[in-house]
Structure formats: structure tokens, C-alpha cells
Amino acid sequence: MSTMTFGRAINTGLRKAMEHDSKVVLIGEDIGKLGGVFRITDELQKDFGAHRVIDAPLAESAILGTAVGMAYRGYRPVCEIQFDGFIYPAFNQIVSQVAKLHYRTQGRVKMPLTIRVPFGGGIGAAEHHSESPEAYFMHTSGLRVISVSNPQDAFAMIQQAIACDDPVLFFEPKRRYHVKGEVDEEVDLASFPLEQARVEIPGDDVTLVAYGALVQLAKDAALAAREEGLSVEVIDLRSLSPLDFATLEASVRKTGRLVITHEAAMTGGLGAEVAASITERCFYHLEHAPVRVTGFDIPYPPAKMEHHHLPDLDRILDGVDRALGRTNSLSDLEGN
Amino acid sequence: MRSVSGENLVQLLTPEGTRAAGPYDEWVADIDGARLQGLYEDMVVVRRVDQEATALQRQGELALWPPLLGQEAAQIGSGRALRKDDFVFSSYRENGVAYCRGADYTDMIRVWRGNAPSGWDPYEINMATPQVIIGAQALHATGYAMATKFDGADSVAVAYFGDGATSQGDVNEAMVFAASFQAPVVFFCQNNQWAISEPVTLQAQRDIADRAPGFGIPSVRVDGNDVLGCMAVTREALDRARSGGGPSFIEAVTYRMGPHTTADDPTRYRDPNELEDWKGRDPIDRLAKLLEAEGLLAGDFTDRVNAKADEVAGLLRHGCVTLPEPGELDVFNNVYTTPHPVLERQREHYSRYLASFEAAGGGKR
Numbered sequence: 001m002s003t004m005t006f007g008r009a010i011n012t013g014l015r016k017a018m019e020h021d022s023k024v025v026l027i028g029e030d031i032g033k034l035g036g037v038f039r040i041t042d043e044l045q046k047d048f049g050a051h052r053v054i055d056a057p058l059a060e061s062a063i064l065g066t067a068v069g070m071a072y073r074g075y076r077p078v079c080e081i082q083f084d085g086f087i088y089p090a091f092n093q094i095v096s097q098v099a100k101l102h103y104r105t106q107g108r109v110k111m112p113l114t115i116r117v118p119f120g121g122g123i124g125a126a127e128h129h130s131e132s133p134e135a136y137f138m139h140t141s142g143l144r145v146i147s148v149s150n151p152q153d154a155f156a157m158i159q160q161a162i163a164c165d166d167p168v169l170f171f172e173p174k175r176r177y178h179v180k181g182e183v184d185e186e187v188d189l190a191s192f193p194l195e196q197a198r199v200e201i202p203g204d205d206v207t208l209v210a211y212g213a214l215v216q217l218a219k220d221a222a223l224a225a226r227e228e229g230l231s232v233e234v235i236d237l238r239s240l241s242p243l244d245f246a247t248l249e250a251s252v253r254k255t256g257r258l259v260i261t262h263e264a265a266m267t268g269g270l271g272a273e274v275a276a277s278i279t280e281r282c283f284y285h286l287e288h289a290p291v292r293v294t295g296f297d298i299p300y301p302p303a304k305m306e307h308h309h310l311p312d313l314d315r316i317l318d319g320v321d322r323a324l325g326r327t328n329s330l331s332d333l334e335g336n
Numbered sequence: 337m338r339s340v341s342g343e344n345l346v347q348l349l350t351p352e353g354t355r356a357a358g359p360y361d362e363w364v365a366d367i368d369g370a371r372l373q374g375l376y377e378d379m380v381v382v383r384r385v386d387q388e389a390t391a392l393q394r395q396g397e398l399a400l401w402p403p404l405l406g407q408e409a410a411q412i413g414s415g416r417a418l419r420k421d422d423f424v425f426s427s428y429r430e431n432g433v434a435y436c437r438g439a440d441y442t443d444m445i446r447v448w449r450g451n452a453p454s455g456w457d458p459y460e461i462n463m464a465t466p467q468v469i470i471g472a473q474a475l476h477a478t479g480y481a482m483a484t485k486f487d488g489a490d491s492v493a494v495a496y497f498g499d500g501a502t503s504q505g506d507v508n509e510a511m512v513f514a515a516s517f518q519a520p521v522v523f524f525c526q527n528n529q530w531a532i533s534e535p536v537t538l539q540a541q542r543d544i545a546d547r548a549p550g551f552g553i554p555s556v557r558v559d560g561n562d563v564l565g566c567m568a569v570t571r572e573a574l575d576r577a578r579s580g581g582g583p584s585f586i587e588a589v590t591y592r593m594g595p596h597t598t599a600d601d602p603t604r605y606r607d608p609n610e611l612e613d614w615k616g617r618d619p620i621d622r623l624a625k626l627l628e629a630e631g632l633l634a635g636d637f638t639d640r641v642n643a644k645a646d647e648v649a650g651l652l653r654h655g656c657v658t659l660p661e662p663g664e665l666d667v668f669n670n671v672y673t674t675p676h677p678v679l680e681r682q683r684e685h686y687s688r689y690l691a692s693f694e695a696a697g698g699g700k701r
Contacts (some may be wrong), residue, residue, distance in 0.1 A: 025486070051486050057516055062475055062509035066648070069493070072464065075486070089505075096469050097476070104453045105465055107670040141679070143670050164671035195677065240397020244679040 001184050006288055007177040009151035010040050010116075012185065013158035014078065018048055021076060021183030022160055026204040027054040027063055027118075028080025037082055038177055060086055064093035067113050068101065076112045076162060084119040085128030085300075091136070098167045098329060113167045114158070118174040119147075120213050121310055122264050124303040131300050132264035137169045138241040138273070144194060145241040149215035151181035155326060156192035164194055171240075173213035197244035199251065203233035206320050207251040209260045209274060211237040214311060221316040232320060240270055248274065249281055256287035257323040261311050266294040293319035342452045344543070344556050345589060348564040352618045353625020355564075361569035369632050375416065375563050376627060377641045379408040382432040384645035386594075388652050389431075389445060393598040397656050398448045402429045406561070406593030409619030410526050412436065413566025414494070417574060421491040423480055424463040425473035429526075430496050437461040441648060442655030451659050471497055471504030474523060478510045481519035481577075492577040494522045500531025502547065503539045511551040511585070520577035522570065523548070523585045526560060528592035533605040548585030560590030561619040582650070591617070664690055 004012065018024045026041060032055035035042030045053035056063050060081060067077035081087045087094075094115065101111050123128030137145050144166050148154045154172070161168040201222045210218035215236045224231035233251050237243065237248065252258050258278055260271035275290035293311045301309050321328045347356050348364065367375075391400040404411060411432030418424070418436070426433055431444055434456075443455035447466065454465035467473040477495035483490055495509050501507050502525060514521050527544055529536050536544070548555035554576070558569045566588055573584035591614040595602050627633040668683040 027361065054517075057509075057512050059505075059512060061506055062478075062513045065472060065475025065506060066479030066482060066513055069425075069476040069481070070483040072458070072476065072480050073483035073487070074481050091505075092469065093472065097472055099452075102673060103670045105458060105670075106452060106454055107673075108454075108457045108459060109464075110673060144672075144676075242676050245677070306507040327635070 001047050001182055003180050004151055004183050005180050006151045006154055006172075007038060007040055009155040009181070009183050010158050010172065011042055011044070012183070013155040014041065014044060015047075016185075017078075017159045017162040018044065018052060020159075021162075023074060024076045024078060025054060025070065026078045026080065027056050027067060029056055029058055029063070029082050031055060031080050034283045036080060038174065040116070040172075040177075041080065044281065060090035061093050062096060064090040064113075064115070068093065068097050071111050071113055072109060073182070075207050076114075078114045078116060078162060081117045083129045084117055084131040084133055087117055087133055089247065094137070094143070094169075095140045099140045099299065102166070103142060106212060110116040110165045111167045112162075112165045114161045114170055115168070116170045116172060117160075117235065118177070119171045120173050120175060121300060121306050122175040122305070127300065127302070130306065132262065132295065134169070134171055134240055135264055135269045138270060143167055143169055143241065144227050144239070145171070146194060146239055147173065148214040148238060149173065149176065149212055149236050151179075152187070153184045155185070156187055156189055157194065159310060160188055160192055160194050163189075168194070171212060175213050177215070182280075192232040195239040195242050195244060197235050197237045197239065197247040199233060199247065200236050201232065203231035203255065205231045205255055206259060207233050207235060207248070207255045208316070208320065209235045209237060209248065209258070211240060214261050214263065215313065217313055217316060221313055221320065224313065224317060225320060228318070230324075243274065243277070245277060245281065248278055252278055252282045253285045256285055258286070258290040259293060259316070259319045259323050260317065261293040261316050262334045263295045263310055265297045266292055267297050269294060288323050288325055291319045291323045344383035345559050346565045346569055347559040347562050348568060349562045349622055349626060351561075351622050353629060355626070360565065360568040360572070362442050363571045364564050367564060367567070369630060372623065372627060373632055373637060375412055375567075376620070376623050377644060378412045378432075378435070379563065380418065381645050381648050381675035382408055382412065382639050383620060384649050385431060385435065385441070385444070385652060388649040389448070390594075390598060392445070392653065392656055393448070398445060398598075400448050400597050400599060402597045403592075403594035404429050404432055406591045406614065406619070407526055407528055408432055409563035409623075410560040410566050411588045411590040412463065412562040414524055414570040414586070416565045417570035418494065419491065419574075420462065421489070422462065422574070423491065423493050424496065425471075425477040425478075425480065425493065426463065426466060426496040427466055427473065427498060428466040428499070429498070430466070430632065433496060434461070434463060437463045439463070440655075441652040442659060445652065445656050446659065449656060449659060451662055471506040471510075473497065474501070474507045474510035475513070477521050477523075478514045478583075481514065481521035481583075482517050484520055485517070490520075490578045491524060492520045492574050494524055495526050496526065498531060499523070499527040499529065499539050499544060500534065502544050509686050511548060511553055511583070513550040514583035518580070521583045522573040522577060522597050523553075523583065523604050524570070525585070525587045526557040526590055527587050528560075530592055530596070530602070530606070532596045532600060533602075543587065545585060545587035553583045555583050555585035555587065557587045557589060560588030561617045561622065563619060563623055570682045590619075
């Protein structure tokens, strides 16, 4: 067991995956000598060579498109998208090619790509550097979508993503890169299946669902609520596609109340999917309509305004209040 | 200036059917009378495949077909230059190339009949299944070539695309990556003059082949209706790639004599005189003239070629009309390599739904 930052945990996981399988190659912008703008690939090119850690020209579609070609030849590329907002030029290759090639070739061609995406806000960045594009990819069949929230999960699940024969979008909450945590490097990877949510804090009154950077906020909210005598169950989704409905259903059947929080815009977002599916599956167990606490339906705002957009502790607690039917600022409005 | 003939166009066989001497001769020095006859047979057969598939579409047996009429020389010339261990990433019109790779005839029409998302196993014939998103495959070929280089192998990836694709970012990004990593890839552009209704002049203000040198990639323009010229320039490019010389770009100047697909009506946008003009440069006619002049177009040879074309057309038609219907739950297959709980649930729901009709004695509301 050792203590390391979230960023170092991913670096260590990448190193293990590269040692384990010589077909694992990394490709992305500035990932070589610089070690990536967030230093996630620090030292890897030095140790594995420029043919295993490939500094790419600045062309996201080409990073993904050439990775497709490498996968055709049996490689397991790990693509780094430098920032969330830069994934859009690669969107065509991801949704039209990476996601569909196994289906299109009737199972003959595998696309074991991992696409690492530092995502989300809260670091005071410029535009295009703080986005949460995960819902676009959840909506695309053939992809798996993961978001980790702590160093241990990051270490284990990046290796699981690389080992998976399906393409995986791996969303890393960039504002957590420097947060430290315990990592057991000898951990059994099989105990980190790619599609399992985890109950972070057990509780009985409300189910609070989060992923990525907001897991910590959700845990903080649960502690604050405890002081008011409330028992909030916090779930870290980890897998955004497929969603782990077994864990979600078990929790909602117990608590009868559901709050989902994410940074991404509300409309058509992950919260909508969780709310609709849980309502279908657990309607007679619900005491209140599911509540979403999300970013607004706006382009990501400038740094000095981002705190208005991002869910914070109080907005999450406010959502918990609404799920409990308590009176607050939004109580007289229909829906969210 | 763009041109369809002239000094910058490699041509080893003129429209009049005579051999034109040139520096590329050495690349086809081994093509003797028998091999010329082989190329002729290939072109006649793929034209027949095209005609049969077009007829099947008109008879309602295929939903769509993208004809290659007029592009036989570009596809056979280049396709017959490849080695078995080379890997092709094509667009949707390269049925002539697929024929060279040994694709099963039924596999060629499986997609167009709507029975399956793809035809063949890419690893069986070393050719990816047809790509509809314009230009995307240029990147796949480049990545495959990069991986080939990692492996230390001397096989080559070949990307086929049309003039329209050269406007796409992916084709240009592919050239950047291919040059940066000196990938053993050949970009084979069939400039057939039309991207559906958009003329090549909308895509390019200069010869398309002029672009590649700007990326650091050597390029050549070839008469795309000259099967020997196409074979020669492809062999040169493959040789460069195999010997560590990196990527090459070929612009084969040809003409799509038919519609873009069977759903298209080129009379709405094309001058009929243009088609007449290109008929004079027909790739099969010109090789026939050469064979004739050399006494190689004797009756028993043409009889044999026609019998082969008949046989292939018969196999294609039989394969098409006897293709089994896909299974009810096959739509759920191969989305993921490993079970996906949400999709498994949807499959289970649909399965139960279907079973409910059987339980009720069949028949939907």
C-alpha cells in the first residue's frame, strides 16, 4: 500500500499495462518528453521508447483513426485526448468507426481502444478546457464509458479498460489529479470489474448518485446531512455505460428517494437516463420524483463564473431536501 | 492546370491500344501476353459483376449498388500489384479490388441486400470491409501501416478513396501522420471526376496529386483507364514502402461512367458529351485493341473469358437470391465483445415480446 496522487495512480496503471502487454501503445499530443500537459504519461516514453509512447501531430481525428488501424493489426492503443473540449474533432472516428467496427465486421475485428479524457471544470481554465461530454458517448452503442473518482480505482480500472476488448472512454476528473489517496498496487484487478458501481457511504433516507469529481462533494454533502440527522447513501457510478442498475435499484428500493448530480448540462444528460430508468424499474418504491442537480444548459462559462454553473455542496443538499419533500427555494416549481 | 492527359500523366497503353514507352516500363516488364490476357479477363469479369449487381438492384433484389463502370483498369491494375500480406482499406466502390483479393461474390452483395453490416472477414482476404464515411479509411490504413512498421514486417497498407474524399480532413490528417511516421502506406485516389454531383473542380483547383508533395509524400498521376500504367505506378509505390521509403500518393485519373449509386441520376448534372468522350477511353476496349493487334484475342480466349463472366454472374445471382434471412435476435449480436447488461436486458425484452406472439398462436395486431 502506498500513497499517491490520482494522476500518479493512472501513470502507474499505464506502466503496469505496458509491462504486461507489449501490444499496448500510447498515442496523444505532448505525451512523450513532456509527459502530457498533466504529466500523466511522465517518464513512460523514456522507459518504453518512442514507438510505444507516440507523440502525435495535432490532429485528434488522426489520433483515433490511426489507433483504429493499429487495432486492426492487433495492437491495444491508449489514446490521450488532451482536454475534453478537444474530443469533438475525433467524434466521427469514435462514434462511426471505433464504436461500430466490431458490429460492422460481425465480430471479426476487435477495437480494444482506451480513450483517456481529462474532463470537467473547477480549475479556472480557458474555454474548451472544462467540458463534460460523457453523455454523447453513453448514447453511442458499442462504447463503454468509465469515470473514476479516486486513486485506487484509477490505478485498477485504467488497467481493466486497457485489457477490455471493447472500446472504453475513460473520463478522468482533472480537478482530482493532484488529490492523494491510498493505492494497493498488488490489488486483484478482477475485484474492479468495469461495470460495477460502488456504495461509498451507506444510508437509508436518500440515494445520492455521483461520478468523477462530484463523488467527493456528494460524500461531503452526506456528512453535512448527517449533522442534520439525515442518512444519505452515496453511490459512485464508476461505469456510466453500462449503468449498474442492480446497485442503483437496491439502493432506491431501500431509500425511496433519488438524487443524481453531475457537472454536465441537464438536458439529455446522464441524470435523465438514471431518473427515467430508475422510475421505470422502481416506481412503486419511490416516495418522490427523482431530482437532478446538474450544470445548466449553457456553454461552459468563463472561469470567474464557473462556480455558478458547477453543482456545489449547498446545491446538492438543496436537491436532497427536495427529494425529501422539504420546502426550499424550488419547492413550488414543477420538476427540476 | 488540371488535365486528364498530357505530360504529367503516366500512360503505358494509349486509348488506341498501343504501348507507349516510358520510364515506368520496367515495372511491368514481366507482363507478357498471357498476363495481359489475365488482366483483360479480370476487367471483363468485374464489369460483368457490376452489370449483374446493377440488374439485381433494378429487380429489387438489392437495395443499392455502387457501380464501378469505367474504373476497371484503376482497380485491377492496382489490385493485381498487391501481395497477399498487404492490407487494403477501401471505400464502397472497390469491388474490383475485392475481386482481386479473392472476396466471395455473395459477400460482395451481403451489405447491399441488407442482410448484414459487412460482407467478408477482413483477415481472410486482408481487406477491411467497405467504408461509407468518406475518407475515414485513409487514417485506418495509415495506423495499420504504422503498426506494420512496429512489427518490422514489409507488408504495405493501401487506402483507396475518391476525388471527393480529398476534401475531407481525415485524408489530409492521414497524409500528415503517414509522412511524420514514414508509414508504409499507399494512398490510391481514383479521381473519377465526380463526387455524386460535385465535379472534381469543386474539390481541387490544381491536380490532386499536387497536394501530396506538400506533405512530404511523393506522388504520381496515372491514366486511370490504363491497366498497365496503374499496375506500374502501384508496384513502384509498394516497392518504396517495402524498402523503408515511406508513403506514396497515386492519383488515377479515370471516369465513373455510371451513376454514383443506383439511386443517383447523373443526367441531372452531367453533360452527355462528357460521357461520350470518356467512352472513347474505355479501359477494356483499349486492352482489347492491344490484344487484337498481338493476335491474343482469338475466339477460344474470348469464349473462355465470357464463360468465366457468365459463371461469376451466375454465382453472384444465386448467392444473392438464396441468402438466408437474418435471425430475429441477430440485431443484438457483436455490439460488444463481452456481455453488456443493459443490452442483454433489451435482447431479453424483445425475445419475450416475440415469444408472446407464438404463445398467442402467431400474428401481430
